[in-house]
Amino acid sequence: MRKARKPLVDDAKRQPEADKRTLRRELLTVRSRLTPGDVREAAAALAGHALELAELAHARVVAAYVSVGGEPGTLALLDALRARDVRVLLPVLLPDNDLDWGVYTGPDSLVSVRHGGRMALLEPVGERLGPDAVTAADAVLLPGLAVDARGMRLGRGGGSYDRVLERLERSGADPALVVLLYDREVVERVPEEPHDRPVHAVVTPSGVRRFGRAV
Template sequence: MDELTPALAQKIAMRDRLLTARRRLSLLDLQEAAQAIAGHLLATPEVRRAATVAAYVSVGTEPGTGPLLEALLDAGRRVLLPVVLPDLDLDWAVHTGTLRSAGRGLLEPVGPTLGPEAVATADVVLTPGLAVDRSGMRLGRGGGSYDRALGRVPVGTFTCTLLHEGELVDFVPAEPHDRPVAAAVTPSGVTPFASSPG
């Protein structure tokens, strides 16, 4: 792409600002946020009644998913985790509790992959993101992986992005390929979006 669209330029500036803020978080901040987010999600009716949850393994200063993944497995849920494909699309595999290094600092499940469409079998889909606005529009890291995955999720599925405090914002710039989520969760609670499909 030779020229930045206004929305893309806004996204780049917003990503830079949010990633800078995340780098300032302490290890204690990250641990406390991970515990709080897990507690809020596990208390939602959608997660309580879900048989299958599509989640992800957090890296770096992302809101931590370790406590959540452990609790889901302990509760007997089927947990799907992403396997990043060379074109940045997402395949999925069942999480058995064992992870392997996947390059780019990522960890992925060790089991056989089920195909990109497997995300459609999940009752709940949890996504990473840098920000979500009050309409449910999500700002990711720019690879489009989760926009493609969310495009395969049936309407009405509970889709939720994990965020730090201050990342639920009034406006996220959007492009035609961007997909909204039904809710966001921060350490202070879950916020559903009435206007989102789902």
């Protein structure tokens, strides 16, 4: 006699995960076709729009990241923030996929680090401030692959920034959460899981869109 099939709860839980994997593959395929010129042009436009954000204009501490591969470029933005005397924190990937933080003091303060078989990341040298350092940020710039009309963000699936957002929520910190994307990555809907949290704004090469938070 065949065993009764388990309830569909597990299937329902797995469906958003599967949908996310599919969407990630599609978006990464598109990014892989970008030329270095495409990435540079987008980075310059994105930095210009990001620097006009009131959330960054008044920030004294910004947690950000260094773009790699086909990600929208961030180095021009990081240097512009430093020129405003903003303290820029950059992530350091830990063995458990959580993030430590260090201070960005210019391109010479970055070192290429390969974690296992992953793509090499540019991380800050110098003092490690601890995972909780992000809670002091006035704004957090998040990497991603997509965002939807509700502000729900699709990451790469490693969970590092899910931990960051959970840490911010747990500490009571309330920085502006801004994701940096290409125009085509603002989509109708992103698959959502219970742990997902919305961002407050997206910056793309063509402009800024906000999601339900007053400036």
